[in-house]
Amino acid sequence: MRKLFSIFALLSLATGFVACETTEQTEDNKEYNVELTADKTAIVADGSDAATFTVKVDGKATTDDVMIICLNDNSVLEGNTFTTTTGGEYRFKASYKGFTSDTLAITATPTESPVPTVELSVDKGEIVADNTDTATFTVKVDGEDKSSEAKITVINYNSELESNSFATDVAGEFVFVANWDGVKSNEVKVVATAVETPVQKSLKIQSDVNRIKADGTEKATFTVLYGEDDVTADAEIYCTNHENVTVEGNTFSSTTVGSYSFRARYAGQTTGTAVSIDVYDPELVGKYEIGAIYEVNGVKGVIFAIKSDNNGNTYCYIFSLDEEDLQWSTKYEFCNCMSQRGDYNTNDPFDYFGMNIDDYPAFKWCKEHGEGWFLPSSTEMHWMWEMLTEGQRDFDAPSVAKYNAFIVENGGEPFCQTYYWSSNETSEDLVEVIAFMDDSVVCLDPKKDNVYTARAAYRFKVE
Secondary structure, three states, X not given: OOEOOHHHOOOHHHHHHHHHHHHHHHHHOOOOOEEEEEOOOEEEEOOOOOEEEEEEEOXXXXXXXXXXXXXXXXXXXXXXXXXXXXXXXXXXXXXXXXXXXXXXXXXXXEOOOOOOOXXXXXXXXXXXXXXXXXXXXXXXXXXXXXXXXXXXXXXXXXXXXXOOEEOOOOOEXXXXXXXXXXXXXXXXXXXXXXXXXXXXXXXXXXXXXXXXXXXXXXXXXXXXXXXXXXXXXXXXXXXXXXXXXXXXXXXXXXXXXXXXXXXXXXXXXXXXXXXXXXXXXXXXXXXXXXXXXXXXXXXXEEEEEEEEOOOOOEEEEEEOOOOEXXXXXXXXXXXXXXXXXXXXXXHHHHHOOOOOHHHOHHHHHHHOOOOOOEXXXXXXXXXXXXXXXXXXXXXXXXXXXXXXXXXXXXXXXXXXOOXXXXXXXXXXXXXXXXXXXXXXXXXXXXXXXXEEEEOOEEEEEEO
């Protein structure tokens, strides 16, 4: 057994104790056997599990004049029990009248922090995807609201919310989970439904015929449709290219040869596509008929339009029996091909501007049919589409099958449900095509070096 000297120097109380000890030892010159034991040498560092010490002096348990000292920080226990919330090894000695025991170690095992319960909830499981309707989340950790602090993630979009609310303009199902200190919550789903937009009905005008005689009695009868609703009685039908031409009710007749275009207005809308009526000289009856084969001096095709200008001139248009998938051009340059110029705009770039016809496959193919053949303008392609569908502008119209069968019978190739080139440019690299596939003429602007279908045209003046 050895005496304890310097360990008590730090504490004023201990200094007094040492002094007393020295005096006592001097008086009786006696040595004491100090023994320190504990009921357990391992505790849980939870602040409640305790080790209880017993101090024996010369074999007898006592608490008088006894100090139990923790050597880790030289602190003196109050009483004879030890608890802690910090894990580790703690070393103790007992002291009695200057004599100390052997060191006794107590091991404190850290406690595992209890896993918190994280609960995620939402005020509504369905919102409208309009970026304003909002779902608000609540995050509770062991019953305490932590909504503003927890991290909320959209699992299926791998994104984190900036707050505890969610709005979107994307329709679909969104799955959320909250995370608090590494602990995940339950999953919550929110369904965003698409915004219901009112159905925009289209307004269109139709005519039962596209040609009438200039005899004042033969009539064209118009129908105006708003979606599938017949609104003819309430619509305004008007002529777009002739002043002082009026429509009585929904019919039109004339004694003046020419081409007339009509549109309609209803419910603040105007028909996007006009309907054309050709008023022709009655003397042409039986000589030239739309949909008939025309073959004169090596020129052979199907008549698709007979148009009269405002000067009294009448022209007959035919399309070739064949067609070909080609590029409009292999380079991007402006050719000055303008709308409604027919064969003239086809020939101008090559006759006057010196452009190489080999760079323009669709033009070259049309011109190779012979003198006077050309790549039709978008207006002329529109006339062709009107003739093929008999004004219905639908590839499923019965007339399409009828005319295609007629073309094949005469050694030609049928029209396809596809895009057809026109000769009309919109820029150096874009050109119009006409869609032979749906309810209306659709003019798109594809690149000139795309491959679409070409059908050649020819026109001649009716004498």
